[in-house]
Structures are given as structure tokens and as C-alpha cells.
Amino acid sequence: MGKVSVTVQDLINHTNLTVYSGQDFxxxxxxxxxxxxxxxxxxxxxxxxxxxxxxxxxxxxETSYARSMTSKNRYHVLxxxxxxxxxxxxxxxxxxxxKEMAQAAKAAHIPILGSNLTTTRVSNIIxxxxxxxxxxxxxxxxxxxxxxxxxxxxxxxxxxGKSETALELIKNGHRLVADDRxxxxxxxxxxxxxxxxxxxxxxxxxxxxxxxxxxxxxxASAVRTSMExxxxxxxxxxxxxxxxxxxxxxxxxERIFDVDVPSMVIPVKVGRNISNxxxxxxxxxxxxxxxxxxxxxxxNNLTGLIKKNSxxxxxx
Numbered sequence: 459m460g461k462v463s464v465t466v467q468d469l470i471n472h473t474n475l476t477v478y479s480g481q482d483f484x485x486x487x488x489x490x491x492x493x494x495x496x497x498x499x500x501x502x503x504x505x506x507x508x509x510x511x512x513x514x515x516x517x518x519x520e521t522s523y524a525r526s527m528t529s530k531n532r533y534h535v536l537x538x539x540x541x542x543x544x545x546x547x548x549x550x551x552x553x554x555x556x557k558e559m560a561q562a563a564k565a566a567h568i569p570i571l572g573s574n575l576t577t578t579r580v581s582n583i584i585x586x587x588x589x590x591x592x593x594x595x596x597x598x599x600x601x602x603x604x605x606x607x608x609x610x611x612x613x614x615x616x617x618x619g620k621s622e623t624a625l626e627l628i629k630n631g632h633r634l635v636a637d638d639r640x641x642x643x644x645x646x647x648x649x650x651x652x653x654x655x656x657x658x659x660x661x662x663x664x665x666x667x668x669x670x671x672x673x674x675x676x677x678a679s680a681v682r683t684s685m686e687x688x689x690x691x692x693x694x695x696x697x698x699x700x701x702x703x704x705x706x707x708x709x710x711x712e713r714i715f716d717v718d719v720p721s722m723v724i725p726v727k728v729g730r731n732i733s734n735x736x737x738x739x740x741x742x743x744x745x746x747x748x749x750x751x752x753x754x755x756x757x758n759n760l761t762g763l764i765k766k767n768s769x770x771x772x773x774x
Contacts, residue, residue, distance in 0.1 A: 462592050463488040466546045466569050472587050475548065475580075479560055480569030487545045487569060489513065492588040494581050496520060500539055501527075511543040513584060517550050517577030524556065533558040540566035548584070550577040590651075593643035594715065602640045602652045602685060604633040605740040609652060609685035611640065611719075612736070614693030618726055621662055623693070626733035628680050634672045635685045637662040642687065644715040653684035689720050689743050691736060696727035 467484035470477065477484070495512040501523050516524075524532055540562045547563055549555060549572040555563070563570050573580045600613040601624045612620045621637055628634055636654035645651045654660070660673040660681050673681050690712050694700070711718040720743070724735055 463490045464591050473583050475571040475573050478570040478572050483567045483569050489545045492592050510541040513546055515548045521553050536562040540568050544568050546571055550580040595643045598640045600640055601637050602635040603627050604682055604685050608688040608740045611687050611690045618693045623732045633680055633682045635682055650687045650714045650717050651684055652687050692723045693726050694723055696725040
């Protein structure tokens with residue numbers, strides 16, 4: 459698999475950056491790195507570790523230093539910064555590029571972009587977009603729903619009832635993110651985000667009915683575009699030979715990319731209301747995140763009872 463990339467035109471389409479110059483070069487310059495460079499050392503002439511393939515962001519500090527240079531030195535440094543790999547120069551705070559910058563960028567076919575926002579804000583906007591679109595992705599067979607503000611990924615064999623369970627959750631006021639196939643990517647070291655492929659957005663397949671549009675039938679509040687995956691629920695056909703978790707002391711996880719996501723197995727059989735169980739699972743997960751664990755309380759109560767009975771036996 460080749461390295462993922464997006465064009466500067468894609469960046470423009472998804473941010474509020476303004477094109478100062480280089481309109482003709484937007485589709486031929488590519489971004490492959492989520493990091494952003496603020497070229498302080500490079501302006502002094504130090505290029506040993508110049509990250510040429512990153513967006514070069516100029517704030518007030520970099521611009522003020524560049525203005526203190528002679529026109530000849532400024533052009534020389536900016537020309538050296540303008541490589542075949544450099545995707546774009548970006549200016550914050552409404553700062554306009556110097557004529558030397560315009561000349562150097564034009565000669566190398568590099569777009570110059572700008573924003574009235576602060577340097578930190580511009581950096582955050584660009585970084586968030588690049589981290590999303592350049593992150594490694596994969597598809598998982600399942601259904602992702604927003605239940606009480608938690609992203610619940612429902613997995614299981616084909617025909618076990620994942621979509622039907624999600625449909626009942628939607629009727630109970632929860633929201634669909636993706637049905638059948640969930641595209642996931644790692645947002646940071648702690649977060650996995652899931653979303654629907656473009657072709658399946660807002661759609662569900664219900665056996666016996668076919669494809670339904672959830673937004674059309676239930677309204678805009680019944681769907682959302684993406685969601686952090688907080689909990690994975692695996693639906694399994696009930697088996698007498700399998701020991702299912704009954705107390706809740708066994709904390710399972712499933713690894714997606716570099717993140718361990720909490721998971722559990724819910725056995726499915728006639729008479730069990732799976733959507734209700736998932737709602738309770740979501741509430742229990744939130745309670746645990748707030749520090750209350752019913753399983754721990756049960757274990758403490760049991761330990762206390764055993765200790766009390768042991769002391770009572772000794773006193774007899």
C-alpha cells in the first residue's frame with residue numbers, strides 16, 4: 459500500500475484558508491505528513507534537518523525575523539526552502555507574504571495560503587484535518603451506534619441481528635453512525651474513530667425490507683457522521699457449552715491499530731432484548747468511567763461477608 463496523501467486543493471476545500479498565490483498549483487502539491495513546520499531555524503540558514511515535506515507555517519515570530527533580513531538574504535533562504543516536496547506556505551494573523559516569498563514560491567510552483575486566525579488556531583485546524591485524512595484506515599464488519607453519547611460497535615456473524623438491534627436503538631432515540639461496514643482510523647494514541655463509507659452514509663439494510671434511509675424515516679437527529687468507539691459488543695448465538703461473564707470482573711479488550719478498546723460478549727437467544735441490554739451496557743460503562751463499578755462492589759461485599767462469617771465461626 460502506497461503512502462496516503464492529499465492535495466493542497468483538498469486542504470483548501472476543508473478549511474477556511476485563503477489562496478494568496480499559486481492557484482494553478484493547488485492540485486499538483488501533495489501533503490503526506492500530519493506534522494506542521496514553523497521554519498525558525500531555516501530562516502537563520504540552518505537546513506540540516508529541514509522537514510521539506512511539511513506545510514511551512516509563518517506566524518508573527520517568523521515573519522518579524524524575515525523582515526529583519528536583507529532582501530537578498532531573505533530571497534536566498536526562501537528559495538532554499540522552496541523544494542519539490544514543499545506542499546505550501548501558510549501565513550497566519552492576516553500577514554501577507556513578502557515579494558521575495560512570492561518570487562521564490564512562484565518559481566517552485568508552491569501555493570501561498572493565509573488566514574486571519576492566530577498561528578496556534580491555524581496549526582490546530584490543519585493538523586486536525588491531516589490527522590483525520592492521512593491516518594491509516596481499515597473496514598470492520600459491524601454496526602456503529604451512538605448510545606447515550608458513547609460509540610458502541612456491534613459485531614457478530616452475518617444474520618445474528620446487528621442491524622435489527624441498531625434499528626431498535628434508533629427507535630429508542632439513539633443515533634446511527636454506520637451499518638454493515640464501519641471505516642475506522644486512529645485519531646490519537648487513545649482514540650479510534652468510526653464512520654460510514656460515503657456510499658453507505660445514513661443507510662441500513664434490514665432483511666425482508668431492504669435498504670432504508672434512516673435520516674429520511676427518523677430525522678436528522680437519528681444519525682451522525684462519525685463517533686469515537688468507546689465499547690465493542692460482540693453478539694454470539696447462545697451456547698450451553700460456553701461460559702459467559704456473569705459478574706463483570708473480567709475486563710476484555712480488542713486492539714484496533716494501537717488502541718485497546720473495551721469489549722464484551724452478549725449471548726443472543728429468543729426472548730432476550732438485546733437493544734435494552736446494550737443500553738444498560740452503555741450506562742454501566744459510563745458509571746465505571748466515573749469510578750463506580752458494581753462488580754467491584756459485589757466482590758467487596760462478598761469478601762466482607764466471608765470475613766464476617768469466619769470471625770463468627772471463631773467466636774463460637
